[in-house]
Amino acid sequence: MLGLRIIERTLQFTQLVGGRYTFTTHFDGLGEAVRQTTRAYYTESLTKPSMDLLEKSTAPTALTNAIRHSIRLETPLYHVFDVPHTAITIDFRQSPEVRWGLSEGLQQGKTDYLLRLEVTSFSAQAERGEIPKSKVAYSIDVPLHLHELKALIPTGDLAAGVYLVRPRLIAPDSSVHEVWNSDADVTAAIFLGVHHRPVPVMETKLLDKVPQFTQATFLGSPNLKRYPEDTPLHTYARSVWDLQTYNGRIYIGCGDMASNQGPIDIWSFASVADTIESVTFTKEYTVDEESVDTMRVYDEMLMIPGVDTNESIELGNLYFKAEGKWRKMRTVPNGRHVLDIARHKDKLYVTASTSNGAALFESSDEGQTWVRHTLEGLDGFRDWFYWEMAILDDTVIVMANEGADRLYQFKAGKFERLIVPVFPGVVTTDLPPLRGYRLMPFAGGVVYTVRRFYRRFHHPNPLFFLKEAAHGAAIIEQFKNEAVQDILAQENLCYVLTSRPKDEHYANAIYSSVDLLQWAKIADFTTPACAHSFEEMNGVFYVGLASVSNRIDVASGGIYRLDR
Numbered sequence: 001m002l003g004l005r006i007i008e009r010t011l012q013f014t015q016l017v018g019g020r021y022t023f024t025t026h027f028d029g030l031g032e033a034v035r036q037t038t039r040a041y042y043t044e045s046l047t048k049p050s051m052d053l054l055e056k057s058t059a060p061t062a063l064t065n066a067i068r069h070s071i072r073l074e075t076p077l078y079h080v081f082d083v084p085h086t087a088i089t090i091d092f093r094q095s096p097e098v099r100w101g102l103s104e105g106l107q108q109g110k111t112d113y114l115l116r117l118e119v120t121s122f123s124a125q126a127e128r129g130e131i132p133k134s135k136v137a138y139s140i141d142v143p144l145h146l147h148e149l150k151a152l153i154p155t156g157d158l159a160a161g162v163y164l165v166r167p168r169l170i171a172p173d174s175s176v177h178e179v180w181n182s183d184a185d186v187t188a189a190i191f192l193g194v195h196h197r198p199v200p201v202m203e204t205k206l207l208d209k210v211p212q213f214t215q216a217t218f219l220g221s222p223n224l225k226r227y228p229e230d231t232p233l234h235t236y237a238r239s240v241w242d243l244q245t246y247n248g249r250i251y252i253g254c255g256d257m258a259s260n261q262g263p264i265d266i267w268s269f270a271s272v273a274d275t276i277e278s279v280t281f282t283k284e285y286t287v288d289e290e291s292v293d294t295m296r297v298y299d300e301m302l303m304i305p306g307v308d309t310n311e312s313i314e315l316g317n318l319y320f321k322a323e324g325k326w327r328k329m330r331t332v333p334n335g336r337h338v339l340d341i342a343r344h345k346d347k348l349y350v351t352a353s354t355s356n357g358a359a360l361f362e363s364s365d366e367g368q369t370w371v372r373h374t375l376e377g378l379d380g381f382r383d384w385f386y387w388e389m390a391i392l393d394d395t396v397i398v399m400a401n402e403g404a405d406r407l408y409q410f411k412a413g414k415f416e417r418l419i420v421p422v423f424p425g426v427v428t429t430d431l432p433p434l435r436g437y438r439l440m441p442f443a444g445g446v447v448y449t450v451r452r453f454y455r456r457f458h459h460p461n462p463l464f465f466l467k468e469a470a471h472g473a474a475i476i477e478q479f480k481n482e483a484v485q486d487i488l489a490q491e492n493l494c495y496v497l498t499s500r501p502k503d504e505h506y507a508n509a510i511y512s513s514v515d516l517l518q519w520a521k522i523a524d525f526t527t528p529a530c531a532h533s534f535e536e537m538n539g540v541f542y543v544g545l546a547s548v549s550n551r552i553d554v555a556s557g558g559i560y561r562l563d564r
Contacts, residue, residue: 079193079405079421079472084156086192088117088165089149113144114170117151122162122191122419137163141170155194162419163192189381191405191419199425200474202465205518213510213523213541213562216531221557222267222281223254230554232547237261238557240544243535244295246302246321250535250542251284254557255291257308257337262290266304271537272561279559285326287319294388298343305338305350316352318367329367340388342396349396349410351386358386360398360410373415375408381417390439390446397446397469399436407436409469420472423450423464425480436464440489443516447476447494449484461485463496465516478511478519485532495522499531501549506530510541510562523562529553531560 080086121134137158142151153165166189169177227234233256242253249268255261265286269279290308297303306317316335320327332338337353348363350370361370375381385401386408398408404426406419423434437451445467452461463479466472479496488495492514499508508531510523523541525531530553532546540561547556 078191079195079424080155081195081199081421081424082197084154085152086155088151088153088190112172114141115144115149116141116168116170116176117153118166118168119153119158119163119192120166122164124417144169153192155192158194160194160196163194164189165192193405193419193421195421200421200472201425201480202474202476202516204476204478204516206478207518207520209520209522211509211521211524212564214525215563216508216525216527216543216560217277217563219269219272219277219279219542219559219561220281221559222252222269222283223265223557226265227261227557230552232552233259233261235547235552235554235556239546239548240533240557240559241291241293241546242295243533243542243544244297244302245535245537246295246297247300248537249282250537251295251302252281252544252559253292253295253304255289255293255308257289257291257293260290260308260310262308262310263288264290264292266292269559271540271542285319285321288317288328294340296341303341303343305341306332306335307337307339309336309338313355316350318350331367331370332361333370333372335361337385339385342389342391344391344394344396349389349391351389351398353385353401358383358400360386360389360396360408360415362410373410375415375417385435387435388437388439388448390441390448392441392444392446392469395469397439397466399439399448401435404434407466407469418469418472420470422466422473423462423475424473425475426450426462437461438484438487440487440494442489442494447487447489447516449479449487463487476516485530486534488534488536490536495534495536497531497534497543499527501530501551502526504528508543510534525562527558527560528555529558530556 078086117140118136119138120136123131123134125131126133138153140151142149171177221238223238227238237256238254240252240254244251249270252267255264263286266284267281268284269281272279287304287306288309288311289306290310292304293307295302295304300322302321304319306319309317313336314334315330316332316338318329318332318338318341320329332350332352334354334356335352336355338350339353340351342349346364348367350361352359352361357374359372359374361372363370383400387399387401389396389398391397394411396410398410400406400408404423406417407422408415408417422436426434434450434452436448439446439448445465447463447465449463450461460481461484462482463476463484464473465476479498482498483500484496485499486497494513494516496511497508499506505526505528508525508527509521511519512522513519527543527545529545530548531543532548533544535542543560543562545553545555545558545560547553
């Protein structure tokens, strides 16, 4: 076993010129150097001439990020539809990983610098240096201060297409300097999609039908014994994040990958008649994860990706159940978070977050070995997570972390980024980070909703339909102001679960459609916590409750059957 001691040392620079630096640390006996490249831009007006670098080395593959940036551009990612101007929000923060002093002027939020935003047409080939970059289509200079800035981009005057908004720093002597994002080798430029058309909306009709299911019967809470306290920590951990039918039983996923409350027990139960008010829960298996968020079924096999291993992150985990037996595979390279799994023809696919960024892995030998597909580090743009995916024909559609502006597709051996509207009609300026959630192939496309990273209910979670990846998604009219929680897509029928807080309980509904155009409300019921996941078996619906609001939902973790 290799033991490494944490080392801290301070390096002092008497003078540091803006630019790119490489730091190499050698670990005796490992045979090769391990290094991490970072970028930095500094001037004496922004930092003291003397700078301290705190270096922490805890593993050969985890060096310090050396010099971090004193300036950072952070802004939501946009696609704008038929609007004359777009406000770009800029927030500058000094990195906590570099100890440095600010001049008195900067402490008061004042500088003699300007921030220039340059808008150019986007080309992946140009960003990789394969072809010349486009000319600047628009430029604006904004006085720089350390508070939130806003700049207006005249999108109405720009041709439809995809642009990059790239920041430059203009010094008092009029010299122009690059600004980098705080992650190594990652550009601070952002994508801007300009569309001279209305937000794409699928018009729908709500059929005049009386809901069949109006009562929710409590069946039990199998994770209550493991997480018994009515505290934010325990109510969140026992939340039912996913329900999945498999071989005549319904499987339950719970946990907390934020606060790390694993390992996680997987429970199951069988469908019961409406005359029975309780069920027997069976403890199926325990996974070495902090949470079970997603379960999939392919080829009569239950598959669970290891979303947050509590073991070494050198390998990520997968869990399978087939023919009554559970099996764990620990083979995904550097898979600290294995977020989704899919099978197509004779291949397995998993999405993951690794220490080197997001990745899609492909296996041709049932998960024994993997081929990594990614764009990370190739053109200056980085995602740390590829989340859920869906397969359409022979194309793997992948959703990214905070991916309001882009998605990825893997087709015919080629992995590419598509800058298209993923959440049309959703304004991201005042919302928490978004990602595609509950991806389900249906009607020749993909149906999905939004997952927010913070517990908020005052914004809707609409329903979207992606027919062709290259054109982006449309919002489904019936659900544009709804809080969609879960989606169940069967062969010829799509079900959608919605849930919102109302007074001291939650108002829930289930809708069904054969074509995504005409919808019927088939269930209308209340529960003491959010109905976050659901399944159907033998014509009966079951829902799992979760704690997803700012209040403590003590009923979280409960399993309910819907009755007529």
